Amino acid sequence: MSAPPESQILALVDAAAAADGVGPLSEHALLALRNGAPGRTVVEDGVVVGYAHLDPATEEESAAAELVVHPEHRRRGHGRALLRGLLQDAAPLRVWAHGDLPAAAALAASEGMERVRVLFQMRRPAAEPLPAPDIADGVTLRTFVPGQDEEEWLKVNAAAFAHHPEQGAWTLDDVRAREREGWFDPAGFFLAERDGRIAGFHWTKVHPDGLGEVYVVGVDPSAQGLGLGRALTLAGLHHLRDRGVPQILLYVDESNAAAVRLYRSLGFSPHTVDVMYGS
Template structure:
């Protein structure tokens, strides 16, 4: 296990590995946060790299160790080296990291809910503990109007000014959420440095100068790497958050509608978002706006370990 940032060469090798897996599976094996944490100077995460005799990275796992009661992980094995025990070995290392704290559980994401991932999890004695829906909307179809609550005004996010206020409201809005509610100032700044970041698509809702909520949009140049048949550029409702004191006003639906209007004005024909399958309130809101379920990611709990020959795990 390695804490802290990977060196540039190793981080590049991991990204290359993820790209090969994406091309083979039509779904990205690592989500945005693990990729950002590859070179983050102080990530609440540890890295495990599996290398062959030539030093090539053929497997990678990352464990989010920022929570006290669970470790959330993602892993990927080179398509040409699968079914050789590398995945089991990575899983074993992840289990060891989780066991450092007595009672802490291991949970592993499988993006796209692919049959091979299901089989791997089943062989390891793992079961589904969470499901994340990917929902899609046709932006060219008419959408119902969702007016803002009385007295609420919306403006774009101002970098260098609004970070802390936004982060406080985000933490309150997602206090229940295992990932979003833990977003730090470093996490926010890392996203501001990404090529896709556009403050014009990051809208803040205020009343009498107090921040009530926000909608943050993102544009993907291509939707390739997914298994739902879409390859054109796509917009995303990246984050919609409403302060608990402002909930019940219809602000979440109104902000989502404004985010969709922004994406449509950019000439995009479709939009996506992610939401937990257990969040029935959000799903009802998004369904009323026209979203439908397109695919799902699943998180598995429990695990086992194995040990392939000829492969080295860096620690």
């Protein structure tokens, strides 16, 4: 059987987002879909009404998945069928529930899955006052140069997120895939350099709907204690404000208390919650 057209799955994703008020798939899953990665589907009368994305297990982490059912085809067992199929394909399994919706929580609980991770989406109005970045002595800021900085950035990213394989395991292909996206803008990708080497970074993003995002901020462990995380965050916030975005969002783990405190001090407050359930 031929694979369902990508357009059907994207239409399903849009319908779920409109009904639920939150996107059902992460950027990572959508990139995989647009780049031809296989997924599990439920089809009714030739139309895709359910979809699941699966990331196989690695040496560092168990398999992870995301799934969605069209709002007009819910309460028919499609979500349970997708989840049980995923559990057969990969166990133990972790599954993201974007928005922490009651139906997703009930399905996970009924299949014996428990909450194992909570991710906050936080937001701040872009127009609110911002302090100027305080750059440490010996540190300079510049923007990313495509075709030049990828390899060194990947090394710093891996070191900064050594205990966060979901981010730290990025490859050159992952970077290239994002560089091909319409939102990619090197003018909003800030690098802190110290002694001629990248010591930290803040990659920003402007979404098609106009929202700005603190896409990822990282500091090399050797440069911790210089205030680079706050300085880089502020540099990116100023950039996004100057772009005219109305609001700025970011994602941060509930367990990362230091980062949550930093972002609260910069005017961010919780907006939505994503939950990961584990089998």
